[in-house]
Amino acid sequence: MAPAVRDLIAAFVLLNGVIGAVTYVTLLERKFTARMQSRIGPYRVGPHGLLQPIADALKLMMKEDVVPAMSDRWVYNLAPLAFLLPCVLVFGTIPFAPGLGLADLNIGLLFFLAVSALEIVGLFMGGWGSNNKYALLSAMRAVNQIISYDLPFIFAALIPVVLSGTLRLGGIVEAQQGGWYVAYPVIGQLGFLAYLIAMLAAENRVPFDILEAESELVAGFRVEYSGMKFALIQLAEYAHVIATSYLGALLFLGGWLGPGPSWLGAIWFTLKALAVFLLVTWVRWSFVRIRVDQILAISWKLLLPVTLTLLLAAAFVVTYQGGGGVG
Amino acid sequence: MPDLEARKVIEVGYAGNERLVMNMGPQHPSAHGVFRAILTLEGETIVAVDAVIGYLHRCHEKLGETLTYVQYPSIASKTDYVAAMTSELAYVLAAEKIGQIEVPKRAQYLRVIAAELQRIASHCLWLGTWCMDMGGALGGGATVFLYCFRERETLLDLFEALTGARLLYGFHQVGGTRYDLPAGWAERCRSTVDLIERRIDEYEAMLEGNPFFLARTRGVGVISRELAQEVGVSGPLIRGSGVAYDIRRAEPYSSYEAFDFKVPVETEGDCWARYRVRMVEFRESIGIVRQALEGLPPGPISSRPGVKSVGQVRIGKGETYARVEGPRGEVGCYLVADGSAKPYRMKWRGASFSNLSVLPHIVPGHKVADVVAIMGSVDPVFGEVDR
Numbered sequence: 001m002a003p004a005v006r007d008l009i010a011a012f013v014l015l016n017g018v019i020g021a022v023t024y025v026t027l028l029e030r031k032f033t034a035r036m037q038s039r040i041g042p043y044r045v046g047p048h049g050l051l052q053p054i055a056d057a058l059k060l061m062m063k064e065d066v067v068p069a070m071s072d073r074w075v076y077n078l079a080p081l082a083f084l085l086p087c088v089l090v091f092g093t094i095p096f097a098p099g100l101g102l103a104d105l106n107i108g109l110l111f112f113l114a115v116s117a118l119e120i121v122g123l124f125m126g127g128w129g130s131n132n133k134y135a136l137l138s139a140m141r142a143v144n145q146i147i148s149y150d151l152p153f154i155f156a157a158l159i160p161v162v163l164s165g166t167l168r169l170g171g172i173v174e175a176q177q178g179g180w181y182v183a184y185p186v187i188g189q190l191g192f193l194a195y196l197i198a199m200l201a202a203e204n205r206v207p208f209d210i211l212e213a214e215s216e217l218v219a220g221f222r223v224e225y226s227g228m229k230f231a232l233i234q235l236a237e238y239a240h241v242i243a244t245s246y247l248g249a250l251l252f253l254g255g256w257l258g259p260g261p262s263w264l265g266a267i268w269f270t271l272k273a274l275a276v277f278l279l280v281t282w283v284r285w286s287f288v289r290i291r292v293d294q295i296l297a298i299s300w301k302l303l304l305p306v307t308l309t310l311l312l313a314a315a316f317v318v319t320y321q322g323g324g325g326v327g
Numbered sequence: 328m329p330d331l332e333a334r335k336v337i338e339v340g341y342a343g344n345e346r347l348v349m350n351m352g353p354q355h356p357s358a359h360g361v362f363r364a365i366l367t368l369e370g371e372t373i374v375a376v377d378a379v380i381g382y383l384h385r386c387h388e389k390l391g392e393t394l395t396y397v398q399y400p401s402i403a404s405k406t407d408y409v410a411a412m413t414s415e416l417a418y419v420l421a422a423e424k425i426g427q428i429e430v431p432k433r434a435q436y437l438r439v440i441a442a443e444l445q446r447i448a449s450h451c452l453w454l455g456t457w458c459m460d461m462g463g464a465l466g467g468g469a470t471v472f473l474y475c476f477r478e479r480e481t482l483l484d485l486f487e488a489l490t491g492a493r494l495l496y497g498f499h500q501v502g503g504t505r506y507d508l509p510a511g512w513a514e515r516c517r518s519t520v521d522l523i524e525r526r527i528d529e530y531e532a533m534l535e536g537n538p539f540f541l542a543r544t545r546g547v548g549v550i551s552r553e554l555a556q557e558v559g560v561s562g563p564l565i566r567g568s569g570v571a572y573d574i575r576r577a578e579p580y581s582s583y584e585a586f587d588f589k590v591p592v593e594t595e596g597d598c599w600a601r602y603r604v605r606m607v608e609f610r611e612s613i614g615i616v617r618q619a620l621e622g623l624p625p626g627p628i629s630s631r632p633g634v635k636s637v638g639q640v641r642i643g644k645g646e647t648y649a650r651v652e653g654p655r656g657e658v659g660c661y662l663v664a665d666g667s668a669k670p671y672r673m674k675w676r677g678a679s680f681s682n683l684s685v686l687p688h689i690v691p692g693h694k695v696a697d698v699v700a701i702m703g704s705v706d707p708v709f710g711e712v713d714r
Contacts, residue, residue, distance in 0.1 A: 037473040133349045137371070137695070206466025207539050215357040215460045215468075215699045285470050288462035290539045291696045292371055 007102075011092070014102055018091050022238040023053040025277065032278060033285050060234075063227035068131060071224065075129030080225065080232035083122025086115045087236040090243045095170045097256045097265035108169035109161060112247060113154050116202075119240060120146045123211070126233070127221035138220030141292055142211045145201060148299035149208075153198035155307035159191040160251040162314040169247075173255035180254035187314050192252045194307045199244045200280055201295065203237070207287040208295055245277040345369060349695075353382050357460050357699040360709025364686070364698065373698065376690045378683065383713040391673035396422050396640040399670075401497030403660075406675055407711035408494060409452055412445040413653035414660070414675070414711075415499040420580060421649035421662040422501045422670075426642040428631070432624045434503035435582040440516070440619045441489070441498055442581075442651070443612040444482055447523060449654035450605050450612075451479040454530065457602075457703030461543050461696075471530065478526050481519045488512055501640050503629025513620050520613045527609050534602075544598040548689050548701035551596055558685045562656025562678050563608065564705065567593050567600035574652040581651075585622070586615050598704040638668040648676075655679050655706055677711035 027042065027049065034041025042049030067076060093108040095101035105111050120142060127139020161167055163184065164175030182192045201208040212220040222233050249255060249272035256265030290298075352363035361382035367375040387406055391399055403418040404411030416438055423430060430438075455475030462468020483493045488509055490496040498504055534540045550560065555568035565572050573590040575583040591607035593600035631640065642664040650659035656678030665671040682705050690698055 033470075037470050038477060039473065133347060137347075137349070137368075141371075206462060206468075209466060210696065213696065216351075216695050218356060284466055286533070287467040287537065287539050288458060288543055289466060289468075289696070290542055291694050293694060294542050 010102055014091060015088060018088055018239060018242075019235065022235055022242055023057060025238055025242055025274075026056070026234075027053050028274070028278075029281050032281055036282070036285050057231065060231040061228055063230075065227040065229065066224070068224050071131045072129040075125045076131075076224070077129075077229075079122050079126035079129055080229045080236070081122070082125055083119055084232050084236040084239070086118040086122070087239040087243065090116050091239070091246075093169060094243070094246050094250065095173070095255075096269055098170065098262065100266055101170075104168060104170040106166075106168045109157060109167045109172070112169070112243075113150075113157060116240065116243065117146070117150050119236070122236070123221055126225070130221070130224040132224050134217040134219075134223050135221045138211045138213070138217050138223075141213075142204075142221065144292065145204070145208065145210065145295055145299075148296050149198050149201035149303075152194060152299060152303040152307045153202050155304070155311050156191055156195040156198055157247070157251060158311055159187060159307075159314045162311065162318055163187075165318070169250055169255075173250060173257060176254045176257060180252065180257070182252040187310050187317070188252065190306065191310050191314075192248070194303060194310065195248055195252065196276075196280065196283075197298075197303060198307075199248060200283060201299070203241050203244060203280075205241070205280065206284045207290050209289055210292050210295060213289060241277065241280070242273065245280070246273040248276045249273040346374065351698065353379075357702065358709075359456060359702070359707055360712075362683075362702075362707070362709055362712075364690075364702075366695070366698065368695065371694045371696075373691050373693055373695065376687050376698070378686055380680075380683070380709070380712050383709045385710075385714065387714040388674055391418075391670055393669065395637045395668040396501050396642060396670070397634055397637045397668075400499050400501075401495065404495040404497065405710060406677065406714050407653065407655070407658065407679070407708050409708045409710075410445050410449040410654045411495050412441045412498060413651055413658050415496065416442060416581070417649055417651045417653075417658045417660040418662075418673075419499045419501050420651065421647055421660040422640075422642055422664070424647045424649050425645040425662060425664045426501070428502050430503055430581070431627045431630055432582065433507075433626045434628045434630075436619045436623050437504045437508070437628060438499065438581045439583065439586070440616055440623075441486075441496075441504075443615045443619070444485060444516070446612045446654045447520075447609060447616075448479050448482040448486075450609055451475040451482070453605065453654070453703075453706045455479075457700075457706070458534070460699040460703040461540075471533065474526070474530065478523050481522065485512070485516055485519060488515070500629060500631070500634065501642075502631030503627070505629075505634070507628045508623075513623070516616065517620060520616050524610065524613050527606065531606060541599070543696075543700055544602060544704070546595075547598045547693065547697050548704060549595070549597045550685055550689055552594075554685065554688055555596070558681070558688065560656065560682045560685050562653065562682065563601050563604040564656065564682050564685070566591060567604045568596040569594040574650055574657055578650070580649070586618050588615050598700055601704045641666065641668050642670075650676070653678050655708065655711070656682055658711075675711075675714050677714060679705075679707040679709070679711040683707045683712055 031041045042052035045051040045055045090112050092102040093105050093111050095104045123142045124139045127135040160172050160181045163181055164172045166172060181188045204211045225233060253272045256269040258268030347368045349366045349368055351366055352358040353361040363379040365377040366373050390402060394402060400415045400418055403414045406414045455472035458471035459468035486496060487493050490498045490506055550568045552569045555565045571590050571592045576590050588611045591604045593603050644666050646663040648659055648661045650657050658678050659676030661674040662670050663672040690701060
């Protein structure tokens with residue numbers, strides 16, 4: 001089989017795997033939330049509501065696709081795709097187990113961070129193209145927020161890079177054979193915490209969901225979207241959450257490392273990613289949203305100095321103790 | 328916008344000239360009912376706000392002139408449908424005042440129990456919806472909301488056992504109450520308030536230690552003591568602004584003088600102060616319910632016979648104003664009687680209406696997100712605003 005064909009098949013499998021996983025992660029979140037809120041959650045479609053995501057997807061596909069008359073059609077119609085593409089693309093570089101992944105690039109982390117930062121383009125296109133005041137305000141907030149939180153997010157993600165001395169995601173996992181980076185004294189724990197906070201903000205989840213802020217801006221940048229376009233935006237958002245959960249598990253929780261035979265690696269990795277996801281979900285469903293100026297204050301006054309200091313501290317430790325670095 | 332000018336919208340100074348006029352409502356997720364706030368924004372900051380009400384006007388006061396003293400109490404509950412017992416009580420108190428009708432002690436205690444349970448139920452709804460405004464239906468707010476509704480449900484079950492209805496009760500009648508406590512109700516009520524008292528501790532643990540909640544409420548929407556008195560807000564709003572004014576204490580009705588309770592006062596006047604006042608009120612109301620159940624005197628529940636025909640209550644000539652302390656503040660009923668079975672004229676003083684009128688004074692200068700926090704802390708019910 002030609003390598004190109006093989007890659008194509010692998011990409012196809014990964015894409016569909018991601019979409020399937022993302023749909024089912026919504027069910028996991030709903031069940032988890034329901035338990036938190038002393039409810040049962042989806043229960044009617046299939047046993048224990050297991051077919052609920054499929055029913056939801058079918059419903060969204062059958063919805064009428066409304067395009068506002070005064071919208072900027074091209075921008076409006078392209079926005080969901082522009083939003084979805086980077087969110088799914090980042091999965092290409094994640095190694096789920098040794099050798100199990102589309103492309104374990106030697107600049108994997110850089111690729112991940114750069115591509116996932118592109119989602120703001122789709123977001124802003126949606127907000128602008130809808131020609132709606134709520135959507136516009138939301139897009140404005142989005143640009144504010146994502147620019148402020150990408151920096152701490154990147155700095156937090158760079159700490160493992162400094163400790164391991166490689167940008168290759170597989171390499172970062174291999175460097176954690178001796179101990180996960182979350183167990184690294186002080187730097188590891190604070191770095192993981194900062195990563196989680198920045199991740200919440202980068203994914204626009206409560207308490208940082210001012211873009212969506214349905215009690216103020218109705219639904220923010222996606223207020224005018226319906227049917228399949230809405231589904232794509234939703235899909236992209238969850239894909240992004242899952243991707244950053246995987247990245248968090250990879251950077252700080254040792255990726256596929258775990259007891260048992262090596263073929264369990266992918267399962268360990270997924271379980272860790274889901275643990276990160278549920279941690280974030282737990283935060284989401286227990287906090288109130290904060291205001292836009294407070295969000296910026298947290299980022300610039302707290303998170304950015306902290307992550308920068310941690311990064312410098314990690315560099316200092318590596319230089320003087322010689323751990324990990326390529327030298 | 329010409330009508331904006333005509334209404335003399337209060338504005339704060341602004342530097343630039345890029346304004347955006349945005350509608351919040353009448354159909355909006357944060358509107359507790361149908362309320363339209365025309366916000367003039369500069370970026371995220373609100374320069375001016377114009378409030379438009381009247382979407383829920385149902386001619387309640389005219390209706391009061393066409394319905395008899397027997398019929399209207401059940402309709403009165405529709406003005407403030409979140410605290411239906413309160414407006415019923417105000418109406419029958421006014422009628423009793425004109426007619427100089429005695430109310431048996433037992434009925435007075437039953438009224439107190441109903442009013443205080445209603446206050447707890449109403450505050451449950453307030454806390455839930457307010458947190459949902461700030462926390463989002465897809466966030467922590469929804470969690471608090473569902474917890475609060477779980478507790479409110481137990482109270483509605485109590486009301487259902489007492490009156491047969493869950494929202495609009497028709498519990499009061501001129502001369503007393505319509506129903507006595509069913510068998511076993513007092514026990515059930517005691518265990519319910521015990522449960523709610525424990526749950527209130529849980530809410531406080533969840534919210535007060537939460538820095539984000541503090542950041543959203545502290546120093547937001549400050550109503551100064553002077554402004555509160557000038558605009559005429561009442562209830563938790565004026566108590567949150569440092570005025571110890573509670574009609575249950577200032578002008579006791581329905582045997583409130585016999586109960587031992589605190590009137591909570593906070594001086595900051597911000598959303599946090601109003602939150603604290605209501606949280607203390609939860610506990611005080613629970614205390615009053617316990618005292619009333621403890622000291623519930625035996626005897627008849629009404630000085631008048633039960634309802635046989637709609638026109639059986641006739642009240643002599645006179646006019647009066649009766650007021651009660653509802654969950655949202657002073658609920659007053661002005662009644663003119665002409666000796667027939669129907670009042671000649673009636674007028675409501677809704678607590679939400681007066682409280683809402685403070686919005687244009689405090690909202691300008693805040694961010695968009697603060698509008699919903701302030702709105703929620705004012706706790707308006709639009710059935711009562713528009714009537």
